[in-house]
Amino acid sequence: MTRLPYALALSLLASPALAGPPIEQPAPTGVSGAATIYDCQIAGRTERFVIAGGALAEGPGTLSVLTEDVYVVTRGGVTYLIDPTGVQIDQGVDAGKWPCVESMAAPAPTPAAPDASQMARIVELEAEVANLQAALSAAHGERDAAIAAREAALAASAEAEASSAAASTAAQTALNEAAALQSRAETAETAATTAIAAQAAAEARVVELEAAAAASAVQMAEAQTSLDQTMATLATANARVAELEAAATADATEMAQMRTLQGQMAETLAAAEARVAELEQALAASMAAPEEDMAEDTAEDAGAMTEGTEEAAEDMTDGADEAAEDMSDDTGSDDMTEDHGAMEDAAFDADAALMAIEAADLSPISRAALTAAVEQARNNPDFVAEVVTRLQNALGE
Numbered sequence: 001m002t003r004l005p006y007a008l009a010l011s012l013l014a015s016p017a018l019a020g021p022p023i024e025q026p027a028p029t030g031v032s033g034a035a036t037i038y039d040c041q042i043a044g045r046t047e048r049f050v051i052a053g054g055a056l057a058e059g060p061g062t063l064s065v066l067t068e069d070v071y072v073v074t075r076g077g078v079t080y081l082i083d084p085t086g087v088q089i090d091q092g093v094d095a096g097k098w099p100c101v102e103s104m105a106a107p108a109p110t111p112a113a114p115d116a117s118q119m120a121r122i123v124e125l126e127a128e129v130a131n132l133q134a135a136l137s138a139a140h141g142e143r144d145a146a147i148a149a150r151e152a153a154l155a156a157s158a159e160a161e162a163s164s165a166a167a168s169t170a171a172q173t174a175l176n177e178a179a180a181l182q183s184r185a186e187t188a189e190t191a192a193t194t195a196i197a198a199q200a201a202a203e204a205r206v207v208e209l210e211a212a213a214a215a216s217a218v219q220m221a222e223a224q225t226s227l228d229q230t231m232a233t234l235a236t237a238n239a240r241v242a243e244l245e246a247a248a249t250a251d252a253t254e255m256a257q258m259r260t261l262q263g264q265m266a267e268t269l270a271a272a273e274a275r276v277a278e279l280e281q282a283l284a285a286s287m288a289a290p291e292e293d294m295a296e297d298t299a300e301d302a303g304a305m306t307e308g309t310e311e312a313a314e315d316m317t318d319g320a321d322e323a324a325e326d327m328s329d330d331t332g333s334d335d336m337t338e339d340h341g342a343m344e345d346a347a348f349d350a351d352a353a354l355m356a357i358e359a360a361d362l363s364p365i366s367r368a369a370l371t372a373a374v375e376q377a378r379n380n381p382d383f384v385a386e387v388v389t390r391l392q393n394a395l396g397e
Contacts, residue, residue, distance in 0.1 A: 040080075040087045040100035049073055049082055049100075222363035223279060229369055229390055233376075236386050350378035353391055360395050370394055 035052030050058040054065050061075030073080040081088040086099045114122065353374045357367055370391065377387040 034104050037103045038082055038087070038100045039103070040082075040098050042087065042089070042098045043094050047080075047087075049080070049087075219363065219365075220279065222365050226365045226369045229366075229373070232390070233373065233383075233386070236383065240382065348377060348381070348384045348388070350374050353387075356391070356395060362394065366394060 035050050035057050038049040038051070040047045040049065048058070049071075050056065051063060051071060054063070056063045056073065059075070061073050064072040064074075066072060069084050071082045073082060078092050078094070079090060081090075082100065084100075084102055086097055088097050089095050354371060357370045357374065360367075362370070373383070373387045373390060377383040
């Protein structure tokens with residue numbers, strides 16, 4: 001059975017032209033003898049080639065003889081190279097080497113001349129063949145259109161895949177950008193938290209500096225109070241010097257000594273005022289200095305101010321005592337003797353006063369100044385009244 005390389009429509013196969021009685025195919029012109037039949041197994045089907053007298057005896061196509069038993073058959077646009085070992089197809093879906101079985105057929109009988117009815121049938125069959133060829137051409141066009149449509153669909157599918165890949169890439173890029181933005185937001189939040197903590201620390205530092213400044217101001221106030229007390233003591237000493245100068249007008253030597261003492265007291269007062277100015281400058285500098293430096297400077301300034309006040313008080317006390325002793329010894333005034341007696345009768349207890357000062361809540365500067373004044377009053381009763389007044393003001397009694 002010869003297999004056509006085309007798919008024919010079922011309506012064509014059912015045509016009345018194909019339903020008539022079989023007609024013997026006439027042998028080709030010049031063909032004589034037996035025919036050679038090649039049954040080839042091509043892609044699971046049997047393809048038959050009948051060659052007789054150097055031409056195809058059955059089926060469509062053309063045949064060329066290359067050498068003995070080597071033929072080239074062109075059928076349906078496909079070229080078949082046939083030899084006794086098989087058939088070679090160089091293109092199409094059936095390309096390759098396929099096996100063939102060669103057999104011999106008896107020569108076909110010489111047909112009788114067709115009558116009028118057979119000629120009419122032949123004409124009808126030729127018309128049907130023409131119709132079949134037209135239908136075959138139309139089928140080829142439809143096949144080509146289907147192939148073109150399939151290729152267009154494949155191109156559209158490839159384009160859709162490319163678009164999908166591009167969309168996937170864009171989505172991944174968007175996800176990466178979102179992750180980067182989230183990371184930047186977390187970094188900004190961390191920086192904000194750090195800034196808030198730094199601001200809180202700065203505010204705490206400001207509070208500490210304000211507290212230190214307040215403490216320094218309190219110490220300055222105490223130093224000023226002590227200085228005022230020293231000034232009062234100096235004024236009392238100056239008054240006492242004036243009294244002594246009035247009592248010792250006859251003794252020029254003693255007057256010179258008194259002037260010297262007054263100069264020393266003035267120098268002591270100037271040194272105390274200069275020290276207070278230094279302390280004020282140190283306080284102003286400590287307001288801008290770090291906390292540790294401010295605490296150390298304040299402690300050192302307080303100690304220095306205490307020492308300066310104590311030295312000033314001791315100098316004034318020693319000077320006043322020496323002047324009082326000299327004036328008492330040299331003048332021998334009865335009035336001064338009576339004043340000393342009156343002070344001694346007051347029963348001033350220096351030890352009790354010192355214990356009260358030690359137990360009171362006073363700054364080191366005030367405690368040192370009051371202690372020096374009490375010791376001065378212990379040695380010179382003339383200062384008892386003034387010291388008692390200062391003790392009452394300081395202790396609140």
